[in-house]
Amino acid sequence: MLCRIVTFLCRIVTFSIGVLTFMTLLAFGINHKTAPVDIRERFAFAPEFMGDALKALSLLPNVKEGVILSTCNRSELYCEVESFDQALLEIKQWLSSYHSIGLEQLNQYSITFEGVAVATHLCQVACGLDSLILGEPQILGQLKSAYAVARDHGSISQSLNRLFPHAFSVAKKVRTHTAIGENPVSIAYAAVNMSSRIFDDLKHCTALLIGAGETIDLVAKHLKDKGIGKIIIANRTLTRAQELAKQFDAKAILLSDIPSSLIKADIVISSTASQLPILGKGAVEKALKARRHKPIFMVDIAVPRDIEEEVGNLSDVYLYTVDDLKGVIETNMQNRKEAAVEANELIDEGIEKYAQNQKSLKAVDTIKTFRTHVESIRDNELKRAVALIQSGSDPKDVLENFSHRLTNKFLHAPSLELKKASIEGNHDIHSALNRLFQISDK
16 A cells, blocks of 8 residues: 555656756857857966866856856856756856956857757757857867866766766767768868878878968868878978977978978978969979979968969879869868758757656656655654554554554645645646546546
């Protein structure tokens, strides 16, 4: 009888779960879509102070868990909170003070998500669908790092420990089953990606990079990621070339040293602001002869061009210009947009599964709490009955009294709620009761 009563009450609680108050998810911040770079710079969290920031966030009265994601294109807070409105106000006030940004300006450039929308946004971020460059893969690593830092500093527990791994799982599925990240959509990456198609193994190749600006910096990063063997950086100013070379374990030279280094170069990628060509046909012909006509892959990203057009006529040179790469990028961007449609479908499936799991987990937590309450009532009544038997009372009378008291205590509150529901015209609970126990309405 006791088991049946407990089961009944737990099912009533499960049915009524929608009207109970639970903590909810909140995401707040700015990104490249909502704020210009000067605002994003002021909103950024320095890595060396991230631990202190997470601690301060966790100490806000209505914030129970928190992860801070801070990159060049976004600074976003993912939290589990008790009261959404109160937590949002507390977060805004804290950020305003922390970054010395006025609340009016904060409201102007920020974006907010609540509940399941937080999970959807997080999955889109993880998949690169919300990035400046559609489908870029770096954000997933940054997100995993933010999660790891929050976990190390103890600012997350059950809820975000379920949400973030779920988002990573969805991102992996999107990367595996769609072409969202397969094709390069930046000039630097397209140039490097094209070189890796020509050479089977870049670890045996030497790359000569001409220039030392932002594009060459990105090219060097991508080449290192691809496992390039050696990098030579040539620049008009040796100091700047040395600064860049130090980052990538490369060799720095002056532009005047290019002819001698060209002999070693399997890959040449150039991006300077020179108004005249830096590399002519004659210098390349001499280098090819010294290389015994071993092919050279060249990409001229500069406008005006750094490499003479005639160089492309040499039989052992594969020369591509920025226009060639733009055509590839435009095609690849269209492919990514088409893949993004498939990715969003996979995200929708993942969010539906996540929402179902959350509902199930909330029901389980509620049932556990209720069972503890019911068992407490049972233990108290059992203790009373044992005491009566030990004092000489008739065991039969004690057990009968025990069963009546236990039943009354278990059913008192639900009976009051059922009567209240009838008065208010709410018959859903009655219908659920009849359905759960197959009780006939007749």
